Amino acid sequence: MQDTEAFLWEINQDRPKQYAVLMYDAIGKIGSDVDGGNINRPGSLQECQSARGPTFSGQYCRVSLKQDMVHYFVGICVPDSCGEEDVQMLLAHERFQLGQTSLIPPFPPSLVPQSSQAIIMISCLSNTATPDASAIICLCGYQCLQAFSLQTTSQGVLSTSSSIAGASYSSLNGIRALSLLWIISGHSTILPAFSNLDNYNTWKKTVEANPLHLFTDSGPVYVSVDTFLLLGGLLSARSLLSSIRRAEDKMSLSLVASFLFKRLKRVQPLHLFIVCLVMSVFSVARQGAYGFTFEDEVEDCKTFWWANILLINNLYVAHKMCVPWAWYLSLDFQCYLTTPLLVYLFRRNRVLLAAVAASLMLITSVASAVVTALLQIPVHQPTLLSYKNYFIYYYDKPYSRYGPYLIGILMGIYMTTKKDQLIKHQWQAALGWFSCMLGLALVVGLAYVLREVPPHPSVPHALYQGLHRSLWALAVAWIILACEEGYGGFIKRLLSLGLWVPISNISFACYLVHPMLITYYNGKQETPVHYTDINFMYLFSGHLAVTLVAGYVLTVLVEKPFLLLKGSSG
Numbered sequence: 001m002q003d004t005e006a007f008l009w010e011i012n013q014d015r016p017k018q019y020a021v022l023m024y025d026a027i028g029k030i031g032s033d034v035d036g037g038n039i040n041r042p043g044s045l046q047e048c049q050s051a052r053g054p055t056f057s058g059q060y061c062r063v064s065l066k067q068d069m070v071h072y073f074v075g076i077c078v079p080d081s082c083g084e085e086d087v088q089m090l091l092a093h094e095r096f097q098l099g100q101t102s103l104i105p106p107f108p109p110s111l112v113p114q115s116s117q118a119i120i121m122i123s124c125l126s127n128t129a130t131p132d133a134s135a136i137i138c139l140c141g142y143q144c145l146q147a148f149s150l151q152t153t154s155q156g157v158l159s160t161s162s163s164i165a166g167a168s169y170s171s172l173n174g175i176r177a178l179s180l181l182w183i184i185s186g187h188s189t190i191l192p193a194f195s196n197l198d199n200y201n202t203w204k205k206t207v208e209a210n211p212l213h214l215f216t217d218s219g220p221v222y223v224s225v226d227t228f229l230l231l232g233g234l235l236s237a238r239s240l241l242s243s244i245r246r247a248e249d250k251m252s253l254s255l256v257a258s259f260l261f262k263r264l265k266r267v268q269p270l271h272l273f274i275v276c277l278v279m280s281v282f283s284v285a286r287q288g289a290y291g292f293t294f295e296d297e298v299e300d301c302k303t304f305w306w307a308n309i310l311l312i313n314n315l316y317v318a319h320k321m322c323v324p325w326a327w328y329l330s331l332d333f334q335c336y337l338t339t340p341l342l343v344y345l346f347r348r349n350r351v352l353l354a355a356v357a358a359s360l361m362l363i364t365s366v367a368s369a370v371v372t373a374l375l376q377i378p379v380h381q382p383t384l385l386s387y388k389n390y391f392i393y394y395y396d397k398p399y400s401r402y403g404p405y406l407i408g409i410l411m412g413i414y415m416t417t418k419k420d421q422l423i424k425h426q427w428q429a430a431l432g433w434f435s436c437m438l439g440l441a442l443v444v445g446l447a448y449v450l451r452e453v454p455p456h457p458s459v460p461h462a463l464y465q466g467l468h469r470s471l472w473a474l475a476v477a478w479i480i481l482a483c484e485e486g487y488g489g490f491i492k493r494l495l496s497l498g499l500w501v502p503i504s505n506i507s508f509a510c511y512l513v514h515p516m517l518i519t520y521y522n523g524k525q526e527t528p529v530h531y532t533d534i535n536f537m538y539l540f541s542g543h544l545a546v547t548l549v550a551g552y553v554l555t556v557l558v559e560k561p562f563l564l565l566k567g568s569s570g
Contacts (some may be wrong), residue, residue: 003056003079004090011098022051023058023077027103034111037200038528041104042289043075045526049127056081061124062292063091067106068114074104075289084122091119123292142273142558153560157505157552160498171483172231174495175476177503179224184514184547186221188540191518196290198528206531208451222395223443223472225328226404230473232332233408234415234480236263236339241416244343251347256340263336267329268309269562270554274512275301275308275323281520291523297322314396325515327396334398335405342409346417360406361470367399369466373457379450379464394465404473411477421485429487432478439475443468503548509559510551517546 010020026048028041043060051058059080064073078087090096096103106117193203240259244251279301282294301322307313311334314327321327338360345353371377375389394400414422423429446468450461483492503510521543522529529535 001086003053003081004086004093006055007053007079008096019051019053019058022047023053024098024103026051026058026060026075026077028075030105030107031198033199034107036198036202037204038198039070039072039107040196040198040528041072041074042527043077045075045125045287045289048075048077051077053079057127059124059127060289061087061122062289063087063104063122064120065104066118066120067112067116070107070112071120076104078124080127082124084124087122087124088119091122123295125287125292142276153556153564157555157560158502159505160501169480169484171480171488171492171495173500173504174497175227175480176231176507177500178495179227180503180507180510181544182221182224183511184544185540186224187515187518188543189536190221191515192522192529192539193531195293195522196525196528197531199531203531223469226401226469226472227476228328229332229335229401229404230408230411230476233335233339233405233410234412234477235408236336237343237409237412238416240339240343241413244347251340251344259340260337263333266563267333268311270509270512270559271308271323271326271329273554273558274326274516275305277513278323278516281516285520285523288524288526290525290528293519294523297519314398323512323516326512328511331396331398331401332405335402338402338405339409342406343413346413357406357410361403364399364402364406365466365470367466368394368469369462371400372465373459373462376453376455376457377461377465378453379447379461379468400465401469403470407470407473407477411480415481415484422481423485423487429482432482432487436475436478436482439471443472443475506548506551506555509554510547513550513554514543514547517550518543 007020007023010016011024013020016024026044028043030041031038045060048058048060056079058077059082061076061078061082061084062073063076064071076087078090082090091104104117106112106115109115193200197203240256243255243259247255279298282297285291285294287294300320304313304316304320304322307316308322308326308330311330313321314330314334342353342357345356371393372379375393377390377394423432446464450458450464454461479488479491479495482488483495488495529539
């Protein structure tokens, strides 16, 4: 309180000392374009922390406020002897003002109708950062990787020869690489839009008014994950059938156990390394005004790391996920567990397989539709109001995402065991390509048509959510089939280009590391990002370049050494 009184007394003098000027100048002020979404007042973190008073230094705190329906935060500068509870009392102090004006005045009624403010939360940022001990211990556990040389682990990673065994399936490299680029593009746009834009309202209006933005900024960007699920199902069925063939056509429990264990060996080393990396980097990184997510990430990992190890983080903890983007790995493995069952049914009774597959498809479609109808979940970019339900009950759950993986398993069984081509005539190819393009267009276009969330359960929205992911997967499955049976044309040539192969080889590492890089970049910002198409294009280009470099490094230093260590190529 003495430090606070000293600062407030000093700032109200005719010629205040330099430290008080810096602290006052660092406090966030109301800016222009509030109507466009420039509501946050981050102030200046660095200027605050550079202030040196007679017995204290400046400490940056973020005060989250609500005024009418507007939620925003203000960065303030207080003495570093203040705790968050002290700041709470300070804000209620009648002397926390310059002259007769509050240092954090509410928006005037001309901008926001309700002039009174309500404090939601206060978070103060320490001026020092110390590494998280648990993260350091975790990272040190990977030192056994030094036994492998870069000459060994980097072999073939940057090769432009197909990474898919054999001469077939070369189109999968292009599909995997383009899906990865699409995901990075979507995250490059969506993550800053939800955290640190100064014109969020302008961005939202632009996205909702232009269907072209749906490809990168909205709902359909998420179907690129369904493409990965399709490929996962296809390759899992192919891998299991190949293992059965090598085991003299016997499907034993030990073979299935080995099949599942190989998947864990393929996924978990790099996954858990990323968990440790996030904890270590975010615990020592100097945060910007928008970087309070760093502390949350570290605490969530220290609390819920076990869910990542068990690959159930998409089921158990909704808002407290450690490395939240790793939900895909858990979902993928949960779907992977069903591959042996469906392959077993294929080998024993194909009619029963068809019945079980149809039942599973019906269940996943109905479940998605019912959840959408009851909770009024959007099909367009999730709004802030519906964001919570979208991710708790729909987005990352196996009952809503199993359709594409099931289609992939059936596709893998067919392509691995087929005796003859399915496409035998040009008219069949033409009909298939027309249906494929129509399906892709419907998935993207209907998301634009159904962009408004209705105030009541909606049949069109429910049907779209129940069917669009499987429809997308069927269209991509046709592309793969047509390319493999000689009816791909220029699309086959495009997807089979050698330039996609290196990206495909490092795609797993790129997927795991790129959200961390984007979160780190956003969190280091001390001023908001301004949305324009060209700004976001350059953001995507920068995130992509850094991701590819980091993905290569993680592939040759972590992922491949563990595959060699375990004696398996995955």
